[in-house]
Amino acid sequence: MSGLTLDKVTKSFGGAQVIHGADLAIQPGEFVVFVGPSGCGKSTLLRMIAGLEQISSGTLTIGGKVMNDVNPAERGVGMVFQSYALYPHLTVAENMGFSLRVAGRPLAERMARVRDVAETLQLGALLDRRPAQLSGGQRQRVAIGRVLVRQPGVFLFDEPLSNLDAELRVSMRIEIARLHRQLGATIVYVTHDQTEAMTLADRIVVLRAGRIEQVGAPLELYRNPANTFVAGFIGSPKMNLIPAEVVGSAAGRSLLALPSLGGAQVELPQPAPEGAKVTLGIRPEHFSATGTAGFTLNIDVIEHLGAESFAYGSRSDGGTVILAAKGRDDLIPGQPAETRFDPAQALLFAEDGRRLVV
C-alpha cells in the first residue's frame, strides 16, 4: 500500500498537449476515481501512472520514490484493463500466476499464492478453466486476481466495468468496494460513469480536456461543485443550469431574472454583481412544493422510475428543467405548473462557468 503524487505532470503527443499540469496527492489506502467525459485524458493519466505512457514533464512519485523513468513492472502498480487482457492460451491459475512465473518463482509458491487469492475472489473452482470458458464477471475477477497476486502498492483500474451488463456492473461495483475495504489498498480507478465514481470513491478527480477541474469527496463535489462542468457532470439526473441575469443586489442578497423562463424573478440569499450574466444551478431534488422562490414551467413529460419520479419542463431557449416529482399531483404533462425551490440550496456560477462563492 503506497501513496502517489503527481506534480505538474503533463503529456504531449507530438505537438498536442493532452494533459495540462496535473497536480494530485493520493494517500495510502485511498480510493480515488478519475472521472470525466471520453477524451478528457483520464485513461492517459492512468497509463502514465502505470508507465505505459511516457510523462512529458512533471514528477510522478509512488511510495515516495520518483517513478517517471522506472519500468512499469518495477513501479509497484498493478492494472486491471478494460478488456481484462487475460492470456487466452493460459488457464485461470496460469494467468494469475504469470507475474510470479516470469519472475522465476518456484511452482509451489506460485500455486500457494494463486490459491490464496482465488479464495478471496471465490475463483477456486475455476482455476483450470481458460478465459473463453468464463462469464464476463468471472473474467473480471480473474483480471483483479492477477493483479492481487502481485501484491502491488497501487491498484489501477481502467474502466473495468464498462463491458459488463447493468446488473453485473452493480454487483461488481459492490465487490470492488468490499475488496477495497478488505485489503485497504490504494486504488486509482478510471470511469466515465459518475454513478460508479460517486459510489466507489473516497475522492473523485473530475477531468475535462486534460485538466483537473476539481478534486474532492463525492458529496463535497455534489454539494459544492467548483464550476458548471462539475455541477453538470456529478449527480443524476443532472443539475439544472439556467441562464440568469442579476437585476438587483443588496445586503448579501441578489435578485435574478430568468429570461428563458418567462422573465421570472427569484431572490437568492447570496450576493452577485448587479448586471452580471450568471448561471443558476438547481438540483432536481431541490425543487419542492414549499420552496420560497419559484417560476412557472411548462411540463412536457413525467418519468416514473418507481422510487423516484422526474418531471421534464422546457425553457424558451430550448433547454430543459428537470425536477423531482415524487408525490406531486399538481404536475401534469402538457400543462404549466408552479415550481418552487429553496433558494438557499441554489448555486450561482459566473459567466465563465466558475462558481460564485458565497
Added chain:
Amino acid sequence: MALRHAGANPARGNAMAYAILSLISAYCAVPFFWAFLASVDGNASLFLKWPEDWTAANYTKVFLVEDGATWFFNSVVVVGCVTLLVMVLGGLGGYALSRTQAWWKRPFLYLILLIRVVPPPALIVPLYKVLLLANGAMQSLMRAVLPADWYRPAMRIFGFVDGYLGIILILTAMQLPLALWILKTFFDTVSKDYDEAALLDGASLTQRIRLVMLPLALPGLAAAGLFAFISAWGDFLMPLIFISSPELQMLPLGLFRAFLRVNTVDYGFLTALAVLYMIPSVVAFGLARRFLVQTFGGGVKG
C-alpha cells in the same frame, strides 16, 4: 443461392448440385488418381488404366536406383529452413510492423510487396550477379579459415551459388513479403492490452514474445509458414538457376531431369516421384490446418 433457385423440388435441386459438384471433383481428382495408379503399376503408360501388375518397384527405384533420397533430403532441408526463417523473421517483423506508428510503415509495406510483384525470371540476372559476388567473398573467407579438405563441403553449405545458404536466402526473401503482410495483419487483431498486461506483469521482451505473443500468434504463423512452405516446395526456377551440383539437387529438378531423359519415359518412376513430391505439401497443410482454424478467444472482450 443456386440450390434455392433450382426449382420447386429442393431434393431434385440438391441432386443436381451434387451431380455437378461430383463431376467437377472427379475432373480435379483424376490426375492425382492417375499419378497414384501409374506409380504402383509395373507397366505404367501415359493412359489411365487399372494396373495389372501391382508393385512398389517404382518407389524403391526412386530411393535405391536413382538419387531420390538425396533430392528429397535436399528439398526438405532447404524448404524446412526457409519455412522456419520465414516464420521467425515474418513473426518478429510482422509484430514490429503492427505495433510501430512510424511514418514509413505504409510505404515500406507496399515496397516489400514489390518483391512479389516483379516476375521472378526478371530477377535472375541481377540476383545471380549479386550472389556470385557474395559467393566469391565467401570462397575467400572459407579458403582463409578452413583446411583445404573442408573447403568443398563447407561451400556446399555456406555457398551463395550452388550451396544451401544461397538457395535458402533467396527462397526466404521471395516468401517473406507475403508472410510479413499476413503476420502484420494478424498482429493488428491481437490486442495491445496483452503486451501491456505482460509488461506490467514484469515479463521481459523475450518472455513477452515467447510466453504471450508466440502462443497467440500460432494461427498467423501457421498460415504464413504454410504459404511459404508450399510456395518454396513448388519453386522450380531458383533451384534450376542456383543449384548445379547433383548432390545438392532438389526434388522438382530431379523430377524434371528424369522427364527429360533421352531414352523412353519411365512413367511409373515419374509418377512415384510425383506422388512423393506431393506428400509433404499435403502433410504441411494437414498440420497447419489445425492451427489455421484454431482461434483463441475470450482473453479480451469480444
